[in-house]
Amino acid sequence: MATGTLISLKSRRHAELIPITGEVKESIPPGFNGVCVLFCRHTTAGLTVNENADPDVAHDVLAELDRLVPWNNPRFRHGEGNSAAHVKSSLTGPSLTVPVQDGKLVLGTWQDIYFCEFDGPRSRTVALTLIGA
Amino acid sequence: MATGTLISLKSRRHAELIPITGEVKESIPPGFNGVCVLFCRHTTAGLTVNENADPDVAHDVLAELDRLVPWNNPRFRHGEGNSAAHVKSSLTGPSLTVPVQDGKLVLGTWQDIYFCEFDGPRSRTVALTLIGA
Amino acid sequence: MATGTLISLKSRRHAELIPITGEVKESIPPGFNGVCVLFCRHTTAGLTVNENADPDVAHDVLAELDRLVPWNNPRFRHGEGNSAAHVKSSLTGPSLTVPVQDGKLVLGTWQDIYFCEFDGPRSRTVALTLIGA
Numbered sequence: 001m002a003t004g005t006l007i008s009l010k011s012r013r014h015a016e017l018i019p020i021t022g023e024v025k026e027s028i029p030p031g032f033n034g035v036c037v038l039f040c041r042h043t044t045a046g047l048t049v050n051e052n053a054d055p056d057v058a059h060d061v062l063a064e065l066d067r068l069v070p071w072n073n074p075r076f077r078h079g080e081g082n083s084a085a086h087v088k089s090s091l092t093g094p095s096l097t098v099p100v101q102d103g104k105l106v107l108g109t110w111q112d113i114y115f116c117e118f119d120g121p122r123s124r125t126v127a128l129t130l131i132g133a
Numbered sequence: 134m135a136t137g138t139l140i141s142l143k144s145r146r147h148a149e150l151i152p153i154t155g156e157v158k159e160s161i162p163p164g165f166n167g168v169c170v171l172f173c174r175h176t177t178a179g180l181t182v183n184e185n186a187d188p189d190v191a192h193d194v195l196a197e198l199d200r201l202v203p204w205n206n207p208r209f210r211h212g213e214g215n216s217a218a219h220v221k222s223s224l225t226g227p228s229l230t231v232p233v234q235d236g237k238l239v240l241g242t243w244q245d246i247y248f249c250e251f252d253g254p255r256s257r258t259v260a261l262t263l264i265g266a
Numbered sequence: 267m268a269t270g271t272l273i274s275l276k277s278r279r280h281a282e283l284i285p286i287t288g289e290v291k292e293s294i295p296p297g298f299n300g301v302c303v304l305f306c307r308h309t310t311a312g313l314t315v316n317e318n319a320d321p322d323v324a325h326d327v328l329a330e331l332d333r334l335v336p337w338n339n340p341r342f343r344h345g346e347g348n349s350a351a352h353v354k355s356s357l358t359g360p361s362l363t364v365p366v367q368d369g370k371l372v373l374g375t376w377q378d379i380y381f382c383e384f385d386g387p388r389s390r391t392v393a394l395t396l397i398g399a
Contacts, residue, residue, distance in 0.1 A: 004367055035170050035262055037301050037363050041374030043317045049227040050219055051176045060209045060216035061223055064202060069330060076326045083326035086316055090327055094315040094377075095363045097170050097228045099262045101137055106260045108174030111227075127372045129301055129365045131399055133264055168303050168395055182360040183352055184309040193342045193349035194356055197335060230303050230361045232395045234270055239393045241307030244360075266397055 005128040007038075011120030015066070017048070017058040018115040020126065021105070027128050030103045034132040038096045041127060044085035044119035046092030052112035065091070065118075085119035092116050100130070138261040144253030148199070150181070150191040151248045153259065154238070160261050163236045167265040171229045174260060177218035177252035179225030185245035198224070198251075218251035225249050233263070271394040273304075277386030281332070283316070283324040284381040286392065287371070293394050296369045300398040304362045307393060310351035310385035312358030318378035331357070331384075351384035358382050366396070 007023045024036060040047045051057040069087045076083040096113065099106040107113075115126060140156045157169060173180045184190040202217045202224075209216040229246065232239040240246075248259060273289045290302060306313045317323040335353045342349035362379065365372040373379075381392060 035264060037365060039363070039365050039372065041372070041377065043315070043323070043374070043376050048223045049176070050223055054211055054213075056210040056212070057176070057216065057219050060211050061220050063208060064206070064216070064220045067208075068201060068334060073330070075329060075333075077322040078320055078326050079322070080320075083323065083330070086323050087327050087330045090314040090316055091224055091357055093226055093359055093362075096226075097172070097230050097363050099170060099172050099260045106172065106174070108176070108258075110176050111174065125374075127365045129399055131264055131301060131397055133262055168397060181356040182309070183356055187344055187346075189343040189345070190309070190349065190352050193344050194353050196341060197339070197349070197353045200341075201334060224357055226359055229359075230305070230363050232303060232305050232393045239305065239307070241309070241391075243309050244307065264397055266395055 007126040007128055009115060010123050011117035014120055015062050016117050017062060018117060019112045020115050021113045024113055024128065025105060028100055028103055032100055032103050032130060034100055034130060036098045036100050036105065037129040037131060039127040040094045041125050043089055044082055045124060046089045046094060046116040047096045048092045048114050048116055049096065049111050050114060051110050053110055082119045088118045140259040140261055142248060143256050144250035147253055148195050149250050150195060151250060152245045153248050154245045157246055157261065158238060161233055161236055165233055165236050165263060167233055167263060169231045169233050169238065170262040170264060172260040173227045174258050176222055177215055178257060179222045179227060179249040180229045181225045181247050181249055182229065182244050183247060184243050186243055215252045221251045273392040273394055275381060276389050277383035280386055281328050282383050283328060284383060285378045286381050287378045290379055290394065291371060294366055294369055294396065298366055298369050298396060300366055300396060302364045302366050303395040303397060305393040306360045307391050309355055310348055311390060312355045312360060312382040313362045314358045314380050314382055315362065315377050316380060317376050319376055348385045354384045
């Protein structure tokens, strides 16, 4: 059932939270019951769920992650210079599992699903798998 | 199979880790094999698994998250003033998937499942979905 | 289907990221379609996905987590003295869900699955559950 769906997206900034709830919804057939598993296939990006109403929330989440894990850190060894993005990737995590009832994501009122770009701009993919209950 | 179960809870403090292992266990039928998917439907809360024996661990986890992401930060833009809770929500994450064997959660000896309240007190719900293996 | 698989490992350092992608692959039967759910059964360890090419990335992730959550913190109350490991466990998280297509993990080119040891050396187990799509 719908294994193999890939959501493709292009980030436009170095760091941004890109809502993908719409793309996820389009992949769910009417009446489906179970869970939707999302998996980020990149090591300098992640997935999260957060507020969909005020865009300042996404701004604040990104800014706070930047304050916690600054881009420039003389102790980082990785030659590509993007270790901060790798750390943020592990902090947000690569997989999300969202329940689905009667074809609808069981999100709270204020929740959107976001792709977290930490080292863009790049072309990215998220694997989507539906598992019936 | 058991899609649509909601665990309701009321937090009593501004921030606390509330064990929900008991409520989760009650939702699992005898002999069930598969996984139990938990999903937090709020953007200022999260789910985690941590030690069940010494309550000082929950205290230390909350205190350290507070030190990392202080409530008052003049750089936060979000008008509600609770951006720190949104950040902690993304750090702990909204979904957990716990294996179930013969009707029992496959938790380690010292593990409990916790609802993480970061902006309480509030009424909260966690969606529980059982997926058979 | 393959519930009950346990991956056993022994960490050798106080903190390290141990790649377990090979062990996970060996547990997936040819042609399987669905997801592989991994669950860490310990409260001073976690699971993550990050770069498999340059070992400096794992070093940088661990070092940055150490900088964020230092081992010695006079405010920690937990008598065992390993609260930092408990905090890192909640930051990385206990569960990962990785899609599987035609018997293969749908990982990105640069992704490996890692067991995160935060209070070793110890003997550890990760529960692996396959759920068909």
